[in-house]
Amino acid sequence: MKLHIYSAFPKNPINLIIPLAKNDGLSENLAAIAERFHIPKTLLEDDFSAKAKTIQSIYSCKYNAKIFLLGLGKEPTFSTILQAFRKLSHQLGERLSANIGIDFLGSNLESSPNEVEAAINGLLLGSYDNGFYKTADTSSHPLTKETACVDIFIAGNASNILMAAKRGQAAAETQMSIMNLVDAPGNKATPEVLANWAVNSGKKYGYTVKVLDKAAIEEAGLHALLAVNRGSEYPPTFIIMEYKSAKEGEKRPSIGLVGKGVTFDTGGLSIKSSNNMHFMKSDMGGAAAVFGAMELTAKLQLPVHLVGIVPSTDNCVDGTSIKPGDVINSFSGKTIEVIDTDAEGRLILADGLNYMSRHFDTDVMLDLATLTGSCVRTFGYQAGGLMTNDDKLSTDLIASGEQTGERLWRLPLWDEYKKDIESDVADVRNFSGRPVGGAISAAKFLEVFTEDHAHWAHLDIAGVAFGSNGFSKMRSATGYGVRLLSHFIEHFRADE
Ligand code: BES
Ligand code: ZN
Ligand code: ZN
Numbered sequence: 319m320k321l322h323i324y325s326a327f328p329k330n331p332i333n334l335i336i337p338l339a340k341n342d343g344l345s346e347n348l349a350a351i352a353e354r355f356h357i358p359k360t361l362l363e364d365d366f367s368a369k370a371k372t373i374q375s376i377y378s379c380k381y382n383a384k385i386f387l388l389g390l391g392k393e394p395t396f397s398t399i400l401q402a403f404r405k406l407s408h409q410l411g412e413r414l415s416a417n418i419g420i421d422f423l424g425s426n427l428e429s430s431p432n433e434v435e436a437a438i439n440g441l442l443l444g445s446y447d448n449g450f451y452k453t454a455d456t457s458s459h460p461l462t463k464e465t466a467c468v469d470i471f472i473a474g475n476a477s478n479i480l481m482a483a484k485r486g487q488a489a490a491e492t493q494m495s496i497m498n499l500v501d502a503p504g505n506k507a508t509p510e511v512l513a514n515w516a517v518n519s520g521k522k523y524g525y526t527v528k529v530l531d532k533a534a535i536e537e538a539g540l541h542a543l544l545a546v547n548r549g550s551e552y553p554p555t556f557i558i559m560e561y562k563s564a565k566e567g568e569k570r571p572s573i574g575l576v577g578k579g580v581t582f583d584t585g586g587l588s589i590k591s592s593n594n595m596h597f598m599k600s601d602m603g604g605a606a607a608v609f610g611a612m613e614l615t616a617k618l619q620l621p622v623h624l625v626g627i628v629p630s631t632d633n634c635v636d637g638t639s640i641k642p643g644d645v646i647n648s649f650s651g652k653t654i655e656v657i658d659t660d661a662e663g664r665l666i667l668a669d670g671l672n673y674m675s676r677h678f679d680t681d682v683m684l685d686l687a688t689l690t691g692s693c694v695r696t697f698g699y700q701a702g703g704l705m706t707n708d709d710k711l712s713t714d715l716i717a718s719g720e721q722t723g724e725r726l727w728r729l730p731l732w733d734e735y736k737k738d739i740e741s742d743v744a745d746v747r748n749f750s751g752r753p754v755g756g757a758i759s760a761a762k763f764l765e766v767f768t769e770d771h772a773h774w775a776h777l778d779i780a781g782v783a784f785g786s787n788g789f790s791k792m793r794s795a796t797g798y799g800v801r802l803l804s805h806f807i808e809h810f811r812a813d814e
Pocket of ligand 3: 580583601660662663688689
């Protein structure tokens with residue numbers, strides 16, 4: 319998709335979107351729009367109040383053009399602008415043409431680079447279609463056409479605006495690529511497919527990817543990952559990605575990201591009920607967020623050293639599956655009593671986190687995982703759970719979440735919760751056996767494997783990676799994490 323910036327009103331508007339906030343200046347803007355396009359001002363004022371995510375189509379005889387007024391509500395944020403543009407783009411679909419104009423000159427926004435980034439990001443995300451296995455020719459969004467072109471009409475520094483628009487586009491393309499993985503079912507997005515995604519992305523955007531196959535995983539001693547994989551038809555993969563900015567000289571801060579890559583979670587022998595089991599194709603949402611952050615960081619050439627680790631397997635049922643009560647080994651050497659085979663994410667993350675701690679001494683270490691139903695029951699679909707002992711890290715992550723609309727909310731990690739994972743027979747057990755405080759005791763379990771990393775945070779994204787977002791009939795991928803992580807990475811400064 320091409321992007322153009324213009325500093326004057328379009329001479330021949332065809333498909334023009336005018337974003338409008340609900341503020342005091344609105345009626346003046348509407349009057350100007352009415353005059354410009356020769357339409358009755360009072361009717362326009364009657365029908366359009368700029369309520370967030372409302373769309374008013376108007377047709378101009380003068381230009382033979384379609385104009386869409388897009389409501390953004392009061393004091394629109396990055397997230398409201400993004401969501402409104404996404405809704406417009408999704409809803410209008412084919413009614414948009416491959417040449418779209420966004421008119422900030424006729425708008426009452428500040429016309430900042432940030433707003434432009436949000437608009438382009440949303441416009442493109444609106445073209446996302448998860449019907450990738452449909453055999454009939456499905457209608458395609460005009461923005462997916464090769465000739466697609468977005469013209470931005472705006473005052474101000476054109477090169478800053480173009481850069482912001484390109485960032486919006488770069489983010490959206492990465493987000494849609496990982497949404498594809500999350501939406502893909504367990505028989506399509508296998509551990510090997512995840513690894514191939516990373517290899518291809520690394521080649522394209524310039525970061526290294528090393529994939530450990532089953533033999534290498536055995537050799538390395540990633541026993542907890544192997545234990546979860548025992549019931550599977552597909553071999554596991556352990557994906558290690560590393561991006562170092564080309565910038566010479568000053569030391570770059572280093573960030574380690576570990577993502578849960580369970581390509582399908584049946585629960586194993588502690589099997590899940592079947593009513594919602596199909597949604598467990600999304601149990602690699604943490605891995606997807608890590609992939610997306612790696613790719614976008616490399617695309618934007620952020621001045622950091624970023625390491626990503628994704629342990630991947632599905633969690634299936636077979637004669638060889640691990641059984642409740644089994645004691646397994648782990649990469650760290652600590653033994654684990656498996657009380658519930660459905661608490662598999664924490665097992666593979668134990669190996670991922672411990673590998674990250676021992677092989678890469680990063681300034682900060684984050685893990686992202688669709689880890690617990692408990693977190694979904696606590697926050698619904700509105701926020702991910704954040705658990706860390708580092709107050710500054712917590713503040714920074716929550717702030718990045720607010721900025722990007724990918725929210726986080728903190729839960730405690732007090733040592734009183736340690737009791738929940740004490741085992742009689744092994745070093746630790748993977749479940750308390752009681753249906754209370756589940757998100758926290760899962761984090762306490764992970765903590766055991768972090769080698770006491772002082773700047774570790776766990777993000778439980780079970781409720782936010784996959785949701786009913788109005789863009790599909792069933793729940794689908796949200797792309798959660800890519801923007802949050804890239805914002806965090808961009809603003810991260812290591813302690814002196
Ligand atoms: N993948 C699930 C968590 C999950 C639940 C993700 C709902 C998305 C939506 C995880 O592996 C799991 O099954 N967790 C169990 C743990 C329990 C057995 C200790 C849970 O939360 O019920
Ligand atoms: Zn599970
Ligand atoms: Zn799971």
